[in-house]
């Protein structure tokens with residue numbers, strides 16, 4: 001088993017990762033750094049360990065997502081996927097979930113398509129489009145929407161709403177500014193279902209996963 005992710009404490013997340021899972025996560029990281037050298041994918045720059053920590057950050061959400069997504073094969077959109085976080089690690093660890101990665105920049109989606117082939121990830125779909133366009137072409141199709149480092153919470157909710165099924169859920173990965181960002185959200189339109197602190201092994205940073213659902217409006 002590769003030791004880099006293990007030495008950063010990935011096993012402390014309690015996710016019961018198999019050796020094959022760890023190898024796939026490491027292969028994703030290798031492809032990221034290889035493509036980054038050639039194509040200068042700025043969103044995935046950084047020291048090897050810092051990129052690894054971004055990946056670990058991305059999978060800390062899984063226990064909470066598992067708790068709230070009751071469906072066997074939920075369809076989940078990742079808005080502004082960039083180099084594939086959090087969608088690719090989630091797709092590796094949850095092969096029965098269906099992930100749609102929406103990213104506007106073509107050289108990033110070329111990388112995501114490459115990773116799809118290299119890792120044989122049959123449960124991901126990569127859309128080289130703006131989120132606003134997908135909201136028009138696939139309205140109300142998703143059981144959940146997630147994003148990481150995409151935009152502020154109020155804007156994320158506004159962009160997600162047309163994509164969501166009526167009983168769909170939002171998973172917003174947030175850091176210190178979560179309380180400030182929550183103040184800008186109209187709570188007549190949204191219900192805060194959960195606000196879960198996330199622990200990243202070996203890193204003292206505040207991370208939270210907010211889970212929200214749209215408030216169903218009764219016809220007048």
Ligand SMILES: C[S@@+](CC[C@H](N)C(=O)[O-])C[C@H]1O[C@@H](n2cnc3c(N)ncnc32)[C@H](O)[C@@H]1O
Pocket residue numbers: 043079080081082083084085086102103104105108129130131132147148149150
């Ligand atoms: C800061 S990066 C974060 C990437 C990744 N989620 C991560 O955590 O590493 C934000 C990404 O969102 C994409 N983006 C911004 N606005 C978008 C939009 N309206 N539709 C699709 N992609 C968008 C950008 O191209 C960029 O790749």
